[in-house]
Amino acid sequence: MHGQPEPVITNEEFLKFREYFYRKTGIYFEESKRYFVDKRILERMAKTGVDSFHAYFMNLRFEASGRELQTLINAMTVNETYFFREDYQFRCMVRSMLPELTAYRAAKRPIKIWSIPSSSGEEPYSIAIWLLEYWPQVDEWDIEIVASDIDTKILDLAREGRYGTRSLQNLPPNLLRKYFKPVGNQEHQIIEDLRGSVEFTQVNLSDRATTRQYRGFDIIFCRNLLIYFDDISRREAAEVFFGALNPGGFICLGHSESMSRISSLFTVRKFPEAIVYQKPL
């Protein structure tokens, strides 16, 4: 049986794709990821009925809606959440950001932290645990943690705070014992004190009337969300965060995301633990 030859991706094509994808997303594929990248591109080529890389790349590059690029981003990324994910940013929060934010601050004003998207709560509870465990000044300040998501069902799960082993895999055992109680079926539930300390709210970042209520934050965690937005929505989200932060406040994005590619509103801060973005003073 003689079918069409299987399409292949040449080295030059891979380099061309890698440069473009990096420019659009900040995700850079090392040579070692070549098989993974080729496989997903070839899958998308098959699904879109295109038999040459050149034709597929031209569609990716010039499609005004950006739909195929978004589909490819989804295929190239893994969206999962668990406790203490990308914990170098939490370390940065307690070692660098909070000491700077509190250095000249009137003691009475609470520190406000916004976690968006909160998903099922792993991130905001991780922030709370990091503060309680690793920030020596935690008792000297009032701290408000607001956690938001667009999905009301996932917010209900977050408020309930029950997690399986996959979510808890990175959590040190002593912290699991301290902040969780076993509830059967290999699940653990966050203790009530901690559940009661996070305000969960439904927020659609595209809804300016709602997001305008979010003001006075000192730190925002918005990780691995903007990569799924189109260019204008990303830019509008950056405007929301700019409006929500106090001057001098910080925003933490996911490891492959860069605010510099989205907006010039923020300055880059390179701390020993992480690179974050700051609203100018």
Added chain:
Amino acid sequence: MALIKKTVSAPPEEHRHSARDLSGLLEQLRSDKPDIRRWAALDLSEHSEAAEILCRCLEEEQNMAVRDALFTSLIRINNNAAVKGLIPLLKSEDAALRNGVIEALRQMPDALAPYMQDMLHDPDSDVRIFTVNVLESLCHPMTPEWLLGVIEEDTHINVCATAVDLLAEVGSPEMIASIDALPGRFANDPFLRFAADIAIRRIRGANPN
């Protein structure tokens, strides 16, 4: 515990006296308070008829956050008036403003397309270079054709060099002859030869047949 929980609610300053309709927002765009101008600029994204005024404000606005909001709304409005108002700002002496315009135009491919030929034939070679910069990230299927036109016709070496660089990414095999001929139009300038060779190699590598 030091963690406290408060309900998120509208801050007191949110209880505004001025209207959020078109005329109210345009009035706030003239406020001496940058924060008020910024919120007005963002809310004007819902009023496409404000595009021309938003462009005019860009010329005057010195506050970077307000300027950013003006650009954001113009990109969201994304109409003929927005493009028409932005293009002349490519001639501005203010580099940050020009960069903002380039970034904004890149995100408005359909509205921009009818103006592309005029921009690529602007008498000012800097404007032509900025236009090629716009093409760098413009999601429009005519982009390779427009770039080909530049390397075949433009008389300024820097405009052509910028364009041939981009063709390395988006060019196709039938463009190779024009790319190869480009250095000859500029006394075989060694940099253009180098850039053309890279583009040709990229295109050939991408299309071995």
